[in-house]
Amino acid sequence: MNMRTNTTAPTNAGSRAQERNRLPVWRHPVVVMAVVLAAVSAAALALGMPIDRITQIAIYTLYAAGTNFLIGYLGLVPFGASFFFGCSSYALAIASGFWGGNEITGVLVATGFSVLLALVIGALILRRKGLYFSLLTLACSQIAFEIAYKWTAVTGGENGIQNVPRPLFGSALSFHAFTLVVVLALSWFLWRVAHAPFGRLMQALRDNEQRVTSLGYDVYATRLIALLIAGGTIGAAGGLMALLLQGVYANNLNWQHAGDPVLMAVLGGVHQFLGPLWGAITFIVLEDRLSAITENWWLFFAPVIIVMALLSPEGIQGFLQRFGKRPRWTLTRHRIPARPSHIPPYRPLDAGGDESQTVLSVQNLSKRFGSIVTQDGISLDVKRNQLHSFIGPNGAGKTTFFNILTGFLLPDEGRIVFEGRDITRLPAHRRARLGLARSFQILSVFPNLSAFENVRVAVQAARRQWRGFWRDAYTCEEANARVWSLLDAVGLADRAADVCAELSHGEKRLLEIAMTLATSARLLLLDEPLAGLAESDRQIVATLIRRLASSHAVLLIEHDIDRVLALSDRITVLHQGRLIADGLPAAVAHDPQVISAYLGDSGTAVAAPARIARADAASEPAQAIPTARALLQLDQVCAGYDGGTVLDGVDMTVYAGEVVALLGRNGVGKTTLLRTITGTLHATAGRVNFDGKDVSAMRADLINRLGISLVPEGRRLFPNLTVQDNLKIGARDGGAPLDEICELFPKLRVLMRSRAGNLSGGERQMVAIARALMVPSSLILLDEPFEGLAPAVVHEVREAVAKLTSRASLVIVEHHAQSVLTMADRAYVLVNGKVAFGGSAKGLAADTALQERLLGVTTAGPEERSRETA
Structure with missing residues (x-):
């Protein structure tokens, strides 16, 4: 089996994060908090300041930390945490x-009453x-x-409840020490x-609720427990x-103070564990100093917030981090298990059961959206150990069927x-727990978690670890080993420590497949698992899917017809909401209805989709284009x-009136190059010239107005x-x-x-291209325009x-080289952020050895070739 089994030591950023998982004691954020609060307390005593003010800072730190627990970790913003x-x-004072x-x-008592309130109110809100x-x-x-x-009669109204006793810690200093211990x-x-x-x-749910549900987690219960x-x-x-003031007043509940903890969290940094500490110190000190000068202290405080934001x-x-290293989130350790x-x-874990048994049975299924019928009486069975x-x-x-x-x-x-159980009305997370796993047509991952953590959350779901509240998530060696095996199977072991948002589109697709397998x-x-992958990765994933079908039932949606025919045990064809064919691959491939509906060409077999070359490519000499005006350089x-380098000394020229193919394996910098051209990412070195103007440091909207559309x-x-x-938003004078x-x-x-949002993938692509045409453009950049489309x-x-x-x-950026080389004049191939080839597209198309070396393009593996299609 052609699997990636790279077991050498990781390199670069990944190796730096794959250290011992435990932080040194002196770097633990709670230890840092203790040191800061102790230092501030000592300074207050030395300067003769009231220690109660430092006690208030400690209390507000806890207040903001509880609020930020919902904001930073879960993505819920409670404007009324003051409730x-x-x-x-009041509960403490009355009790x-x-x-x-x-x-x-x-x-x-105060904690217990608040938990009870959260349970009652949370169940509703x-x-x-x-x-x-x-x-x-x-x-x-x-x-x-x-x-x-x-x-x-109960709350004291405007006067509140006063004289709340403090029998154990009567002095300000002793109560201060008690407060620090609790905080x-x-x-x-x-x-x-x-x-x-x-x-x-919680962090996974913050990033992607749909994916969390599909893994089998109960989203509502998770949010309620967090609340x-x-x-x-x-x-x-x-x-x-209440104990600090030895009294309780209604003012803390007023809407004017409801946003205080949110403000403190934002000031310090909502994605920083110590953010509430810095926010509370800043808030209390500025409030104290400014209110002593003027009653309208907010007029001075508000500009501070604006400048910081x-x-x-x-x-x-985040501001302090800039002096040491690049800013990053510190809600958790920035490390993964070694x-x-x-x-x-x-x-693959064997799903078990008799191969002749039906795993899934769909009976007369129908679904309508108004007058649009997406499913019309669909019935089909999916067997065990079968790729359907x-x-x-x-x-x-x-x-929609998925x-x-x-x-x-x-x-x-x-x-x-x-599995013999009617699940028609069962919630999504309970279906996942029964054993239905899926990938998504549009990427569905956790962008702010590492690649390792993305898969580990999925492994956690498979191991039924729904509610682990105390032990460290990384201490389970068996789960960690499973994660490493899955990452290595899809070729992402070296990127395990990288945040998912930093991965290329193809790598994210591979990561999602690993999550589904977990x-x-x-x-x-599997909904189009091969979309957006380079040819070498498509072969790896296709082989992996075929292997999974030997121990699982697999229902696959895919537009790569050649691989569908080579890999499938059975094929079902849907057209306009109705099933028009169901059977063995060879029979379906030659079904006239399938040929007409799927390819739009009744005279062409499914296995041989037509190619469309650029209309004027044959009549125009390849060497004539470079004599034209250089439009982009x-x-x-x-x-x-x-601070990392993706593009490294790229030279590229696009001439007026030509088509340029931009090729390369996943992660080499193709999309980064497009972002640099359009100005959404500025070059750290070099120059980008468009139509004779240097646009290297220009804003993206201004570059677009010069005539570059994406x-x-x-x-x-x-x-x-x-x-x-959608089209009118992009429309400008001079556009189509x-x-x-x-x-x-x-x-x-x-x-x-x-x-x-209701369109198919192909319809969305048409709208995206049409929107670019609504702008008067002399250069159009197309990033994977054919991804996930039917022939x-x-x-x-x-x-x-x-x-x-x-x-x-x-x-045109496209992972499938042959599909774009037939319509291009010239081609550039990126390898590790550098241009490895720049020349005739026709010459590259004819040189399969060069494609093999630069793009990893290979012919079908022996396992695929040997599979019967009849």
Whole structure:
């Protein structure tokens, strides 16, 4: 089997992060917090300042930390965290008045009451998220303020509750010491939870709710538990504040103070564990100093916040990091478990069961969106240990079918039976727990977690570690070994420590496949797993999928027809919501309905999709183009991210009226080069000249107005707007009118009123190209324009792209070299951020040995060639 089994030591950034997992004691953030608070306390005593002010800083640090637990780790912004802070203060004061007690029991009462409030209120408000959650917490806080202010018999109304006793720590200094102990203990508790399996699950949920659900996690329960933890922490802070003031007042519940903890977290840095500490110190000190000068102290404080937000989005800690190293998030350790000296090869876990049994049975399934029918009476069975491909043209309803199977959509009619159980109405996360795992057509990963952590969260789901609150997530050696095997199987072991957002598109696709495999499910639903991969990676993944089918049921959506025919045991074809063919690959390949529907050409076999060459390529000499005017010139361009180098001395020229193919393996810098040309990433060295002007340091919008348009990878439409609105947003004088767009893409004429989010992948690509044409451009950059498209749609898009040459020069990035070399005049190949080839596209197309060396293009492996298609 052709698998990547690189077991040598990792290099570069990955090796620096793969150290011992435990931090030195002196670098532990809670130890740093203790040192800072102790130093500030000592300074206050030495200068004769009231120690109560430092106690208030410590309390507000805990208050902001509990709030930031929801913001930084979970992505929920509670504008009304004061609800828990203020209500817990009243709970302590009222309880001490009725039953007595001391400071310790008082803090426990405040914490317990706040947890109870979080349970009751959270069960309601967590039905909503985002802005609605924020406003609901604010509404709760304001309701509590009105009650506290007007229920005089219980709360004391405007005068509050006074003379709260402090029997154990009567002096300011002793209570200060008690407060520091409580604050540090609870901060350490939050740090432990953040590194436990539950804390890592929170961070994954912050990044991608859909993916978390598909792995089998209960999103609602996760958010509720997190709210209980945050509510309890904030409640403890509220109890301490009541003891500090020896009284409770309604003012803390007012909307004017509801945003204080959020402000402190933002000031210090919401993605920094110590951010609440720096934010609390800054907030209290500035409030104290400025309010002593003027009553309108906010007029001076607000500009400080504005300047900090503009200069350092990561807050004070992010600003401090700039003096030492590149800013990064510090919510958890920036490390992963050490890479083993030998990574065991990945072995699929046997799903078990009789091969003749049906794993999934779909019976008369139907789904409509208004007048659009996406599934019309679909019935099919998927057997064990079988690779069952589910194909059809773009817009046929394949991904919608997967969404119905996995519970993200409910059918209008029909039944879904999995392993003998009716799951038609079962929630998505419970279906995943039963053994349905899926990948997504549009990449679905956790961008702010490392590659290792992405897979580890999936392994955690497979091991049913839903609620680990205490032990470190990285202490399970068996799980770590499984993660390393999966990463090595898809060739990402060397990138394990890198944040997912820094990976190339192809590497993210490989990572998503590893996450899907990690679930060890009985049925794998793979939605275009080969899209966006270079040929060498496509062979690896195809072989891996075939291997999985020997122990699992696999239902595959894929547009690479050659591989579908070579790998599949059975093929089902969907067209316009209805099944038109189902059977063995050879029979389906020659079915006239399939040929007509899928390829749009009744005279062409499925196994031989047509190629469309540029219309004028044959009549124009290859050497004539370079005599034209140089439109774009890159001279020794270097660029990268966060101090790293991706492009290293790139020279490139695009002439007026030509088509240039930009090729290379995944991760070599193709998309980075396009970003550098368009100005979304500035070059660190070298020059980018367009039409005689140096645009190296120019803003992206100004470069676009000069005449450079980008059709981005992944389309990036506005999903809630119609097709017409998406086009109008990009329209400017001099661009193509709508009538011309509709002549180029006739299908868009009937889709103008459709929401972009409801379009198929091919339809979205048409809109993305059309949007670029609405801008007057002399250079159009197309990033993977044929990715994930059915052959018939590729045919249509390629014809449209060929027509674009009459309007502008083109630079086309495409992972499949042969599909773009036939329509290009010249080609550049990047290898490790450098230009390894620049010359005739026709010459590169004819030199298979050169392609093999530069692009890793190989013929089908022996396993694929030997598979029967009959």
